[in-house]
Amino acid sequence: MSEAQRKRLETETMAMQKMQKEYQTLVINRQQLDSQLQENELVDKEFKLMKDDARVYKLTGPVLLPQDKTEAATNVEKRLEFIRSEIKRVDGRIETLAKEQEKKSVEIFKLQMDIQGISKQ
Template identity: 90%
Template sequence: MSEAQRKRLETETMNMQKMQKEYQTLVASRQQLDSQLQENELVDKEFKLMKDDARVYKLTGPVLLLQDKTEAATNVEKRLEFIRGEIKRVEGRLETLAKDQEKTSVEIFKLQMDIQGIKQ
């Protein structure tokens, strides 16, 4: 095994480990976003069931503050838009990362075969 091959294999293996770690972090982030999406969708449904003159309170620290229902509903809608956008962004990155991992995996396999003197 040449020194150049060994270094390249080491570099590719480290790249793969970094990608796997990022992938795991993104999966956890995606799960958290799903949870937030479900929670906010539930709140949005509740707002739609409420009468226009219903009282809405917002928990700020240890205090419940009266809030305008329309303003609260608008805030939830904006939050839903943001969460959906983040989900799309995370899914796009997961997709790209999966492709990159596949390419790197193939490259590592080829390097291992070259090092062992096996021809494909």
């Protein structure tokens, strides 16, 4: 096994590990976004079902502050929009990263094969 090949395998493996780590954080991120989306969707639904004379409060620290109803509703809608676009972004990144990972693992496999081939000779 040549020194250069071993070095290359090492750097490639490191790059692969880094990718896997990023992938994992992205997946966790995606899950968080999903639960946020669900919670906000429920709030949005509640706002739509709400009676016209109902009062809305927002929890700020330990106190409930009265809120303007339409303002609160648009606020939640904006948040939903933001979360949806974030999900799209993260999904895209996950997809490209998965493809890169696949490529990398093939590369590493080839490299390992090469090294083994040489060491057997």
